[in-house]
Amino acid sequence: MKNKLVKSLRYVILAAVLIFVTIQSYLHAAIGGKDYASIHALCPYGALESLYSLIFNGTFIQKIFSSTFILLGLTLILALIFRRSFCGLICPFGTIQELFGKLGKKLFKKRFELPKKIDNPLRYLKYVVLFVTLYYGWKTAGLWMSPYDPWAAYGHVIEGPVALIEEFPVGSILLLVTIIGSLLYDRFFCKYLCPMGAFYGILSKVSPSKITRDENTCVNCGLCNKNCPANIKVSEMKTIKSAECLNCQSCIFSCPKKNTLKFKFLGKGIAPLTVLVIVVSIFFGGIGITKLTNVYQTTPAPVTSSKTLNPEEIKGYMTIQEVATALKMDIGELYKKLNIPTTVPKETKLKDVKSFVPDFEVETARESLK
Structure with a gap:
């Protein structure tokens, strides 16, 4: 259960x-x-x-x-x-x-x-x-x-x-x-x-954890092999330390004999629920802590006139106006350097300029601004 x-x-x-x-x-x-x-x-x-x-x-x-x-x-x-x-x-x-x-x-x-x-x-x-x-x-x-x-x-x-x-x-x-x-x-x-x-x-390969199989209680039903997504022949091993093992615990879930297959850390058995809780806690807890301390960043800081960006830092989601602001460049000069017609709205994102200028590439734009 x-x-x-x-x-x-x-x-x-x-x-x-x-x-x-x-x-x-x-x-x-x-x-x-x-x-x-x-x-x-x-x-x-x-x-x-x-x-x-x-x-x-x-x-x-x-x-x-x-x-x-x-x-x-x-x-x-x-x-x-x-x-x-x-x-x-x-x-x-x-x-x-x-x-x-x-x-x-x-x-x-x-x-x-x-x-x-x-x-x-x-x-x-x-x-x-x-x-x-x-x-x-x-x-x-x-x-x-x-x-x-x-x-x-x-x-x-x-x-x-x-x-x-x-x-x-x-x-x-x-x-x-x-x-x-x-x-x-x-x-x-x-x-x-x-x-x-x-x-x-x-x-x-250097982890102190492993899955062990008790040969005395194993009934060789093969369910562990059948349910292993990495196709490891669990029933033929006493210790599973293969680099292919995903530690998904599927072999343990499928085993009909209690404690025949065990996940062990430093020789001590750990229940699948405990493994799941610890793994989730480390991963999401780490993300949560770094988010709270403003270390975890998935998006760039807003473009402001107080900071000058290098051309390499220009992103495809930036608008033409934002690029001009970020580079502290006159927007008319930017249009010329990028060979973009002034009819293209300044609110257009760089990655969308291609719909106006078919051969426009953001990477090429970065190079032309250096």
């Missing part, structure tokens, strides 16, 4: 996080970034990409705010203490995969598994993605991965298919591949492509 409660609570948390992030990112895409967080500001991976720039230049890369680093810090703490618990208990992109996974199970009446000869090598692909994206992210001092990122594409779905494909050409395809893959295979993106999951997996 208690396991059913924890399982339900897990779904509630996953759904709540997904709904919140979806609403925020869609409002950001539809209305603008002054009041609503972008998908990048709500994803810890951007902090890894921005780490080099922060250390050596003292600045965040475009679209990254303090929230991203706080989320990274909190998820790192979780990974070190409770392994990949962020992946299994909170991650909204994981939730999307689970939703389509449940739909796929209803459609096909089963879940599929790739042959080991294909599955095992593919699992290393996410580590390649991790190192490649970090290398180019640090080298270019920008969100190099963004056009290839299915999560970023998801956050901009509201903009429509044409804009989506233009801004996220590969990311849009990978989002579709992830959805189709999730219909057939559990946690498709998590297993094969997620760089953040790869990073947490590396950290989880």
